[in-house]
Amino acid sequence: MQAYWQDLTKREKILISSAASLLFLTVVYFIIVQPLLAYHAESERAYNRALEQFKAVRSYASQLQANANDLADAPVDPQPVNLRVAVSSSARSSGVEISRLQPSEDGTLTIWAEKIQSAQLFLWLDELSKTHSIGPQNILIQKTSVSGILRVQLQFSGASR
Secondary structure: OHHHHHHOOHHHHHHHHHHHHHHHHHHHHHHHHHHHHHHHHHHHHHHHHHHHHHHHHHHHHHHHHHHHHHHHHOOOOOOOEOHHHHHHHHHHHHOOOOOEEEEOOOOEEEEEEEEEEHHHHHHHHHHHHHHHOOOOOEEEEEEOOOOOEEEEEEEEEOOEO
């Protein structure tokens, strides 16, 4: 190999060195630089999507808080409504699919919804709050692998007013 290199003219050596350098730079670009740029762009898009979801959730949460404050000042309806009936009928009318509903002996009602969008969840809770004066006591929200779809567990306590 050294003998072959020694037999080349200076011009051929420069040409081969330039071609090897160009090949090296091309490989570095396609193996290192381009994947890093693509990862950065995808990370930025994911961040922006998460930021938009966070803003929507924060907006809906403030709406729910305002409705809860309004309900505290609302007059009490003398006719109690069955908690299970109120929650399930409200969910059905809002298009929320309840996957599991579990009443307990202490008067609490726990429900699970496997596939629900954040906007749909908060609109349903807002409607439930306005129409039946019911709000969840505990909420567990989990993000699923599908963008914008949540898995939730809500616990309601007592009968509504």
